[in-house]
Amino acid sequence: MLTKSLKNAFLVIALGIFISACSTTAQKKTDDADVYTGTDTVKFLATGVADRVFFGTNSSRLTTAAKATLDKQADYIKSSKISVVIEGHADERGTREYNLALGERRANTVSDYLMTKGIAKTSIKVISYGKERPVNTDSSALAWSQNRRSVTVKSN
Amino acid sequence: MKNFFITFFSILFFSQASFALVKIDITRGNLEPLPTAVSKFYIEDPSKFSEELKKLNLEKKISETISNNLKRSGLFYIIDPKSYIQSPNIAHVKPTFQDWALIKAQIMVSGKLVIDEQKRLRVEFRLWDVVGGKEIEGLALFATPQSWRRIAHIISDKIYERMTGESGYFDTRIIYVAESGPKDQRVKKLAIMDQDGSNNKYLTLGNELVLTPRFSPTAQMITYMSYFKNLPRVYLLNIETGLQEVVGDFPGMTFAPRFSPDGKKIIMSFAKDGNSDIYTMDLSSRVVEQLTTHPSIDTSPSYSSDGKYITFNSDRSGSQQIYVMRSDGSNVNRISFGEGLYGTPVWSPRGDLIAFTKIFKGNFYIGVMRSDGSGERLLTQNFYQEAPSWSPNGRVLIFYREKKSGKSGTGGESSLWSIDLTGYNERKINTPTDASDPAWSGLLSK
Numbered sequence: 001m002l003t004k005s006l007k008n009a010f011l012v013i014a015l016g017i018f019i020s021a022c023s024t025t026a027q028k029k030t031d032d033a034d035v036y037t038g039t040d041t042v043k044f045l046a047t048g049v050a051d052r053v054f055f056g057t058n059s060s061r062l063t064t065a066a067k068a069t070l071d072k073q074a075d076y077i078k079s080s081k082i083s084v085v086i087e088g089h090a091d092e093r094g095t096r097e098y099n100l101a102l103g104e105r106r107a108n109t110v111s112d113y114l115m116t117k118g119i120a121k122t123s124i125k126v127i128s129y130g131k132e133r134p135v136n137t138d139s140s141a142l143a144w145s146q147n148r149r150s151v152t153v154k155s156n
Numbered sequence: 157m158k159n160f161f162i163t164f165f166s167i168l169f170f171s172q173a174s175f176a177l178v179k180i181d182i183t184r185g186n187l188e189p190l191p192t193a194v195s196k197f198y199i200e201d202p203s204k205f206s207e208e209l210k211k212l213n214l215e216k217k218i219s220e221t222i223s224n225n226l227k228r229s230g231l232f233y234i235i236d237p238k239s240y241i242q243s244p245n246i247a248h249v250k251p252t253f254q255d256w257a258l259i260k261a262q263i264m265v266s267g268k269l270v271i272d273e274q275k276r277l278r279v280e281f282r283l284w285d286v287v288g289g290k291e292i293e294g295l296a297l298f299a300t301p302q303s304w305r306r307i308a309h310i311i312s313d314k315i316y317e318r319m320t321g322e323s324g325y326f327d328t329r330i331i332y333v334a335e336s337g338p339k340d341q342r343v344k345k346l347a348i349m350d351q352d353g354s355n356n357k358y359l360t361l362g363n364e365l366v367l368t369p370r371f372s373p374t375a376q377m378i379t380y381m382s383y384f385k386n387l388p389r390v391y392l393l394n395i396e397t398g399l400q401e402v403v404g405d406f407p408g409m410t411f412a413p414r415f416s417p418d419g420k421k422i423i424m425s426f427a428k429d430g431n432s433d434i435y436t437m438d439l440s441s442r443v444v445e446q447l448t449t450h451p452s453i454d455t456s457p458s459y460s461s462d463g464k465y466i467t468f469n470s471d472r473s474g475s476q477q478i479y480v481m482r483s484d485g486s487n488v489n490r491i492s493f494g495e496g497l498y499g500t501p502v503w504s505p506r507g508d509l510i511a512f513t514k515i516f517k518g519n520f521y522i523g524v525m526r527s528d529g530s531g532e533r534l535l536t537q538n539f540y541q542e543a544p545s546w547s548p549n550g551r552v553l554i555f556y557r558e559k560k561s562g563k564s565g566t567g568g569e570s571s572l573w574s575i576d577l578t579g580y581n582e583r584k585i586n587t588p589t590d591a592s593d594p595a596w597s598g599l600l601s602k
Contacts, residue, residue, distance in 0.1 A: 058471070058475070058476070058497075060430070092540065092558070093515070093518075093540075094476075094497075094499070094515070095456070095469075095476075095499035095500050095513050095515075095542045095543065096367060096368065096542065096543065096593070097368065097411060097412040097425070097455045097456045097499070097500065098453060098455055098456065098469060098471075098476055098499050100367075100381075100388070100409070100411045100412070100427075100455075101411075101425060101427055101432040101453040101455050102453065104409055104427040104430060104432065105427075105430040105431070105432075105453065107430075108429055108430030109430060112429075112430070127386065127388065127409070128388065128409055128427065132342065132365060132367075133340060134339060134340050135340065136563065137338065137339040137340050137561050137562065137563060137564070137565045137568065138561065138562055138563040139539075139560035139561050139562075139567070139568070143563070
């Protein structure tokens with residue numbers, strides 16, 4: 001009896017997972033599938049204010065987690081009245097020139113988001129390093145996800 | 157930079173119009189290389205050679221350089237000089253063809269070195285059709301003795317041209333980025349060398365990151381990208397004077413530069429507010445023109461050889477693909493429709509093909525397609541390789557590869573490679589350090 005109800009519950013959960021999986025695959029393939037979510041390589045602008053956000057392969061879309069990080073950065077930049085440079089980076093799995101453009105696009109996505117949070121355009125600079133400055137030199141999916149990043153650096 | 161460019165005093169042809177029985181068809185791959193004998197060049201009057209000149213060992217070095225060029229083309233097989241029966245002077249003046257036929261040579265190269273009254277080196281070479289029993293090519297060149305290498309390259313081009321019916325690519329140079337240090341702090345310098353790897357020289361010190369150098373088709377200039385003062389911009393460098401200047405006055409990153417085929421314009425990408433578009437700048441009038449306006453990444457532009465079209469890559473479709481447009485920016489058409497991503501398109505100097513990098517299922521390919529996107533052919537597959545550049549005759553592509561690297565920055569070696577358009581004859585090009593972003597010059601003696 002108990003096992004049967006457990007079985008049923010399991011089936012319901014499994015179905016639920018199946019359906020939600022269907023709904024995401026039916027949409028445009030999500031960009032966020034391989035976004036790094038860990039904390040290795042992350043440094044801090046101030047206590048609790050992470051300096052970087054991560055991106056999916058060939059994507060410059062900000063994840064919910066990235067937006068939460070940038071919200072904290074925006075508060076910190078406003079309160080401490082600093083200027084910042086946003087460095088955009090790409091992993092090593094693309095052509096060099098495209099990666100330069102992609103790093104620039106990522107840095108600008110971050111810069112645009114910070115501006116919507118009230119940071120003045122004049123206190124943000126962007127620079128792209130393409131694939132030239134990896135933070136993790138390993139040729140692995142983990143390293144590539146850590147390298148697809150934008151880093152906010154204090155400039156004064 | 158001094159003595160970098162050699163002046164040739166004169167070139168004298170005394171070729172006889174006669175047809176060779178042996179000929180190479182280079183349009184097919186997988187062919188048998190032509191058995192070739194390259195006799196040592198001989199010194200006609202050794203008393204005219206100073207001790208210093210003798211030390212250059214030119215009679216051996218010139219024939220060796222020619223042999224290496226021909227061998228690397230994959231079209232010639234050089235028969236071991238130990239099996240040559242005739243002495244170099246007899247081979248040059250009146251060869252006995254049976255002696256060369258005996259070692260299965262189909263063609264034979266001979267030469268003579270003279271120092272004339274003005275202390276110039278005169279190099280005379282002859283190309284013999286062993287099968288037909290006659291001279292099919294001859295040439296005499298004058299130069300300073302120090303520029304013997306270029307003479308050897310010009311002779312190699314002459315042989316290639318005579319045997320294939322197409323112009324050669326030996327009297328050319330490669331510009332590239334010399335790399336050293338761990339991958340997260342890579343030091344990069346501009347470097348230049350002959351196509352065979354000799355005469356390697358560095359053009360920058362490595363104080364700033366430099367990327368993607370390309371030759372001007374008409375002048376001793378290169379265009380490249382530099383992070384000088386941490387401002388990523390496109391630069392021009394005069395390789396004779398060493399003078400550098402930034403190209404245009406753009407309020408942001410400019411990158412992916414190339415010259416137009418007439419050498420008058422630079423075409424490049426300018427990134428602004430997260431959007432990279434393609435621009436040109438006229439080098440004399442400084443007039444800037446924006447060619448694409450799409451809110452996507454448009455980069456890696458390359459002109460067709462007649463200057464009428466431009467190929468570039470864009471992710472406007474949602475992924476990185478290759479496009480062709482008119483040189484005024486109109487009529488943009490996507491041409492890559494295979495599986496995977498396509499980048500770094502570069503138009504063949506012959507005008508018929510576009511070479512590219514393809515990324516598919518975690519591998520990188522160098523391939524070619526016609527400019528309408530048909531006839532896609534992948535030449536080589538690797539963990540990482542990109543950025544093909546054409547030899548001036550459109551028969552060979554040079555590109556770079558990178559190996560996998562480890563966490564501590566080990567591995568990740570980068571190196572230059574070449575492959576024939578046929579997909580055969582893949583070769584590593586040796587460089588003193590790691591190397592990337594190669595670009596081939598035009599023929600120097602054009």
